[in-house]
Amino acid sequence: MTGLFDAFHFLRPVWLLLLPGIGLLWYLARPRRKQDSPDSQHIAPHLAEALRVGSNTRRRVQPIDSVALCLSLLTLAAAGPTWSRIPNPLIAESAPLVVALKVTPSMEEADLAPSRLDRARFKILDLIATRAGGRTALVAYAGTAHRVAPLTEDPDILRPLLQGLSSEVMPVEGDDAAAALALSMDILGAAETPGAILFVLDDLDPAMVTAFTNDDPAQPPVAMLVAVPAGQIPAQIAGLTGITTVGLTADDRDIAQIERQLISAQQMAQLDDERLDWDDRGWWLLWPAALIALLWFRRGWTMRWGIAIVLVAGLQMPGNAQADGWRDWFLTPDQQGQLAYRNKDFARAAELFNDPMWKGHALLREGRYEEAAELFAELDNAEAAFSEGLARIGNREYRAGARAFETALDRQPDFPAAAKNAEIAWAIVEQVESTREQSDTGEESGIGADDMTFDNEAQRGTVTQVDAPMDEETALSPDQWIDSIDTEMGDFLRSRFLYDNAEGGT
Known part of the structure; x- marks a missing residue:
């Protein structure tokens, strides 16, 4: 995979041919130090200085220096420096992420209130909220690894599933992080774009360390969010190379660090996608060029012909593009x-x-x-x-x-x-x-404000509305309904995980 440094190039390199001309202009136009006349050698130095017309000293920075630097920056901007791709708007801007959550009795310890697992849930939900628009999948593992949710942009799908996870729903005790890694890679393999894997865990079985030391460049980047008290990251996790290890924090620093890792992974993946256009970063150089141009208005630095350049440049700017004031x-x-x-x-x-x-x-x-x-x-x-x-x-x-x-x-x-x-x-x-x-009942029924309608070009049936009967005596309130979902979700996950094991799949 191409690195950001290796990807740096110019979109319009022909403009760089102007740089030698700017350097020559600077060399010819810069004032030289005046040489002493032969007669001054016979006069005392302090008297010669007093009799000399004009100063023998010179400024370290001359007006032509700022002009040459400004022109050089503008030339580089016109050449179009770039080192990254413009993301495809059809694909979510955030790289796909698979979260592998360890669900074992050790994760239910209360040294992180209310428990390590609860804190891990909160952090995962915070991360999903930060990655609005990005697809996230969820894997739970203990002695076996199981797909809890496929890649989805909807946090409402993941929230009840996260709440239903506990050590009781896992069919086999243990710490098979290697199986979780393999399953996560399978999920990312079916995604449209390369992504990353985040392990949320408190410890790592030493026997699993070799699974995370693969130097294969095709393997997606892996990060670990360690749910332990500060300063207690296990040695086998801290010693992993090529893996970003982040300790759980009380604020959002851990989430910010993980998000930076994901953004970096996405940018690296986009470099090899020839379908994407390169992102022209030349406009970045306009800011320092504009600041340097302000030096032209210092007393003794004003260049009259600089005003002409500004006027000509202004005439060349399109007049029909109105966007956002000074940003134009x-x-x-x-x-x-x-x-x-x-x-x-x-x-x-x-x-x-x-x-x-x-x-x-x-x-x-x-x-x-x-x-x-x-x-x-x-x-x-x-x-x-x-x-x-x-x-x-x-x-x-x-x-x-x-x-x-x-x-x-x-x-x-x-x-x-x-x-x-x-x-x-x-x-x-x-x-x-x-x-x-x-x-189709053949009846004409009206469409209510909350009804869903579809096209029916083939006229294969009329639009009908069916009102499901509800027994008022047994109807659940919204709060009771939510409680029933949370209670039953654990049973559902346990049954599904047992079925996965029976089928030998995930």
């Missing part, structure tokens, strides 16, 4: 839109983007599916048709979404994601219409 001086609307997109301010990003694809993806992430679909429909590439399909599906237009995926396949036959989504969308259409046929 340094960033294009699309660059400002990317910043807003990365900050998950999708509504603002949709307003800023000029690029129709990025604008459409911002609308899609904002949940404005109809607007996004209309925008993608105006474009004629396979990626736009695929994105239109996602927007149509989000708007519950399953038939139109399936057709959009098929359009993407017509434009680009080798498009596995479009083929898979088209198959799923047509299956949903078939399921919806078959259900309507089976439940």
Whole structure:
């Protein structure tokens, strides 16, 4: 895998040819030290200094120095330095993460109040909240390892499953971290993008250490969040090389460190993805260039021709790009839109983007599916048709979404994601219409505010509404319903884990 340092290059290296010219200009224009005349050699030095017109001293920093440095920075910016890729908006910005939680009696010790396992649960939920939009899977292990939840962006799915985990639900006692690592790697292997693995544990069986010392570059990065009191990280964990080890803290420092590890893993994975464009970082150099240009307004430093350069540069700037006040001086609307997109301010990003694809993806992430679909429909590439399909599906237009995926396949036959989504969308259409046929009563029923509607182009049944009867005497209150879920979740997980063991799978 390519490293960030090795990935550094210039997108437009031809601009670098200007640097020797700037250096020559600086050399020719910089003032030289005045030489003493032959007659001054016969005069006392203090008298010669008094009789000399002009000073023999010179400034260490001359105006031409700032000009040359400013021009050099602008040239480097125009050359387009880059070392990372622009993330694909179709894929979650956070790298997929598999959390492997150790669920053993030792994790239920109370040296971390209320217990190590409870603190681990809280930290996992905090991490999921921090990674909003990122997919997270959950694995529980003791003597065996089990998949608790697949990769999902919904924290509400993971929360009750986490609460239901305890040492009683694990079918076999022990500490088989190697099995948990293998299972986590299998889950990441099915993901669209490379991700990372986080172990949340209190100790590691010495026999398992060899499983974490693999130097295979294809192995996803592994981090460990150790749920023990401060300063008590076991030696076998602290001695692991190539693995980020983080002690559990009372604040969010541990979560921040893990998040940095995940971001780094995602950036490293994107470097080898040739489908992604390189991220032009040249605009970063505009800030120091602007600060250096301020020196031109110092007394004795003002260069009259500098005003002409500023005026010419201002005339060359596009007049139709209005984005965000002073930011227009340094960033294009699309660059400002990317910043807003990365900050998950999708509504603002949709307003800023000029690029129709990025604008459409911002609308899609904002949940404005109809607007996004209309925008993608105006474009004629396979990626736009695929994105239109996602927007149509989000708007519950399953038939139109399936057709959009098929359009993407017509434009680009080798498009596995479009083929898979088209198959799923047509299956949903078939399921919806078959259900309507089976439940068709021939009655005209109104649609309520909370009812779900689908397209029914084939007219294979009318839309019907079925009110499930509820026995008022036995109906549960919301609090009772939640309590029943928490109580029954442990039984459900234990039964599922026992079934996994009986089937010999996970």
